[in-house]
Structures are given as structure tokens and as C-alpha cells.
Amino acid sequence: MTDYAAPLDEIRFALRHAAGFDELIKLPGFEEATPDIVDHILNEAGKFAAEVVGPLNRTGDTEGSRLENGVVRTPAGFKQAYGQFVAGVWNSVALPPDHGGQGLPFTLNAAVTEMWDAASTAWALCPMLTVGAIEAISAHGTEEQKRLYLPKLVTGEWTGTMNLTEPQAGSDVGALRSRAVREGDKFRVFGQKIFITYGDQDYTDNVVHLVLARIEGAPQGVKGISLFLVPKVLVNADGSLGQRNDLRPVSLEHKLGIHASPTCVMAYGENEGALGTLIGRENDGMACMFTMMNNARFNVGMLGLATAERAWQQARAFAKERVQGRDIATGENNVAIIRHPDVRRMLLSMKSSTEAMRALAYYLASRLDHARRNPDPAVRKSAQATVDLLTPVMKAWCTDTGCEVAHIGVQVHGGMGFIEETGAAQHMRDARIHPIYEGTNGIQANDLMGRKVQRDGGEAAKALIAEMRPAAKALAGAGDADLRAIAVKLGEGLDCLAKATDWIVDAGKHDIARSAASAVPYLALFGNVTAGWLLGRAALAAKSANGAGANGAADGLDPRFAAAKIKTARFFADHVVVRSSGLLATITDGADSVVALAEADF
């Protein structure tokens, strides 16, 4: 099994060219993010991920988490690595300074998070959920909740969870039955939650659960749901720990992947009721939880990218070592399998998709920083519109593509890919959960279609398409055959996306079932074209760095690296963006058959 190595050159390139990081760190509030500090943070994060977290990936998978006498035990080394994570103040990189955060760009945090996500997905899930809980409490919590909980969550001394799912309430959160009974200014929470990631762990002395429940007498459905902060151990007014609360992990799920991540069935209120406090207003729980879920959707998309990076590193190393057969072009015998065109195709598919996901992730992260910090209100507004539009795309496209990459990684290994010791299979198993949790990818596609495109008549989508058009023009005029070829595919892709957007908006007005039947291919088209645009921009940057000597030197780009960027973008245009016309036909013509077949005929 190949060890994880942080791809720092790729990360730096994507920060600069996909996220516009050099400009981004000039935004007010980012004064601390000097180039030297950023460089230091990236290097240290790379070391921590590769040396501390990475080695736990395989052992964590084979050992798994266990429930012993009502207490979760994580695999050997997990707790120590978490301790080092807290000591290294890695949890607080992009959190606001009011409660101890470092206030650095969200985009920088995305880059460092990618590294531990790749080093061990199962390990990285715990801090991921904590950050989501912090965002929800910061946005909607009372001053008292912020005072008591945020400082410890920000350092990572306590961890956070999100509790939506119940056996009968998965995608349909409104069907939940957990209930809350008022007791003075607090509530007693009763109910069972399932599939709760890191619902308990042996890292810290407290866990802060964010739990959705219905206050007695509240309306049915999502309109009657409230959000509660329910700690594992009650916290006294002076911040010290009090009594154990009435909640416990009942069992752990046996899963296809992420074995080290404890997925808990949680029981709240088996006795007197779990004591909690309301976050936000009564019956406004879904809106509050959405703050956490939007953060988690971005971060689950990151997991898709990260798992792909890990699978790609492993497949690349294997393909250079494994000797098999004859080079079809030169006739040379006993060559490494990387010499076979089909293996090269698979590897380029993995490489280009991984770079495309990184570009999309960092671009979106940079929009979020602009939405929060740009002094120009018009820029803030348009950046937020892009964030809203692309969050479901990031979650679903990156996790579907991450699975595809991990799947190809197994194929590159041949029979050894099917053998667990190689490690390629673990990436595929671990990646498989990402399209499912945090709102399945079908739900993300519905969100893109309905709330993000139909609701504003396609305005945000069309604004993004307009933002993408100039790159196609620049590629066409760059005087390079590869760039011209990318321009053609990107131009066609943009035309298809524009037509598909019109169709989705129109279908939304009179045939919502048909438009829902096309939501997933529409999201795939959106992701492919946006990623193709970002790789096209990367190719343009690589070309100018390569072509003009002075510019190349200033950019510090190795000419080989720059040339590879252009070839990789060309591959992505020819193999992925080119699917646009097929996807458009599926979107506009394919819905009929989906809705036509009678239920009894399935």
C-alpha cells in the first residue's frame, strides 16, 4: 500500500490559479495570511497528514471502532493523532477570532483539510463535523451557548456531531419523531437517532450534539422542527463539567467502508430526558441546521476529492512498478503497465478528474471568502450566489467523481485491486459513502434544479455561464493546438449547459416530475462543464507561464509541470467535457421514459 504524500505543488497551483489566492489574501481581515505564513502552514499540514494521519488509514480500516461497555474505542493511534491535531491548532485555521479561531481564509482551510481527508477519511470526519457545529452555534446560538461551548469546540478540546437521521426519517427529515419537552428555559430531549458519525469517541471528555427534535405541540413536517444543543456531559455556568447527560451510543453500524469512523445509534432520554438548550428560534431548526449542512456539503465534496487523490497516488505508483506485456508502439517486452495506452487512459482519467475536483473546490472556497470579506457589496452578492449554486454541485459531482476515480484505481491494479492488502479496494469502499450521506446526490440534484436554478429563473446559473465564456475565447485565441481543442469542447459544453438550464427552468413551470427526472444528468453536466472551464483556465495559466520566460520564472512553474497541466486539461476536455451533448439529450429527451413506465411494470 502506498503511503500518502501531500501533493503540495498541485495544491499551490490550484490555490493560485483556481482560487486567485494571491488576490484573495489581500481582502480585509486576512492580514495574517502573508505568503510566508501560508507557505509554512501548507508545509506543516502536509507533514502532519503524511506522517501522523496517513499511516492510520489502513490499520484503522482493519481494526475499526468498537463499542465496549457503552464506550466507543477508536482504533490504535487515532486518539493520539487527534491530540496532536488539537495541539497543532489545526482545528481553528479558518474559524473567526472571537472565540479563539485564527481567522485565516476558508480557502486555505480547504487546502489543509484536503490533506487529512486524503490521509484518512475515517479519521478526518470527526473534526469536519466539529467545524460544522461551530458554524451553526456561531450563526444561531445564544451568547450563553457561544460562551460555554465555542472556545472548547474551536480548539477541538470538545467535538461536535449532527443528529438528523432516524429510522423513518432519512432524506425526509420532516418525518422525525424525536421530541423535546420544555423545562424552564431548557428542554428534555427524547428519541433515537441512527447513523450518527462520531456520536461518541474516546478522544475528548465532552461531545456536543446538535439534535433535531419537535417541541411538543409543534406542527408536523419540517415546519415543526427545532434544533437543540445537547452535550454528552452537562456544562456548569462557570464552564466546568457537571453530570453525565441522559444519552448514550447504543450500538455501532457495521459498514462497507470508513470502518474506523464510529457510526452510532444514539439514544436520547431513556430516563429523565437529555437536557438541552434551543439553538435559534422554535420551529426554525431546519434553517439553523442548514448552516451546518452547507458547511458539511462542501466538506463532503472535499472528501470526494481527497479519496480520489489517495487512490490516484496509489494507482500511479503501481502502474510504474507492475511489469506486464509488450509496448504496443515500440515492441519492447516486459514493460511497466503504464506503457499500455489503456492504462494511460485510466491514469489520465484519475489525474484529470482529481485536478478538476480540486480546482472546483478551491474556486468555490474562494467565492465563500469573497462572499464574507470582499468590501464591495456587489461582489459579495454575486459570490454568495455562486456559492449557493455550486454547493450541491460540489457535493454531488465531487463525490460521484471521487467514486469513479477510486473505482478506476482498482482496475489499474488488475486482480491485486480486488485483494484487500493492496489498499486500492479500501479507497473504493471508503469513497462509496460520500454520495450517500449529507443529503444523497439525488437530493443535491433536486436542490440544484429547484432552489438554485428554477427559483431565480436560472439567473445565477446564466451569470456563471457568462463568467465562463471569456475563457473559451481566450483558449481559442492562444495560438496553441491543445488550447484550441479545449476551447471547442468548452464552447460546446457551455452552449449545452445554457440550453439545459433553459429547459430545466421551463420544465419547472409546467412539469416538475420531468424536470426532477433530469436533475441528476443536469448536475453532471453542470459539474463537467464548470470543471472543464477551471481546467481550461489552468491550461491558459500554464501556457503563459511556459511561453513567456519571465512570466514562467515569476510563476515558479516547472516547464514539465506546466506542460502536463495543458495535456491534462486537453484530456479532460476530450474525454469528459465532450459528453455535454449526450447529457443535454438525456436531460431534454430522457425524462419521458423515466416518468412513463407504470410502477407495476418495474
Ligand SMILES: Cc1cc2nc3c(=O)[nH]c(=O)nc-3n(C[C@H](O)[C@H](O)[C@H](O)COP(=O)(O)OP(=O)(O)OC[C@H]3O[C@@H](n4cnc5c(N)ncnc54)[C@H](O)[C@@H]3O)c2cc1C
Ligand atoms: C456511514 C454513515 C454516516 C452517516 N452520518 C450521519 C450523521 O452524522 N448524522 C445524520 O444525521 N445522519 C447521518 N447519516 C445518514 C445519512 O445522511 C442518510 O443515510 C442519508 O441522508 C439518506 O437517508 P436514508 O439512508 O434514509 O435513505 P432514503 O432517504 O431512504 O433514500 C433512499 C433512496 O431514495 C432516494 N430518495 C429519497 N427521497 C428522495 C426524493 N425526495 N427525491 C429523490 N430521491 C429520493 C435517495 O436519493 C436514495 O437513493 C449517515 C449515514 C451513513 C451510512
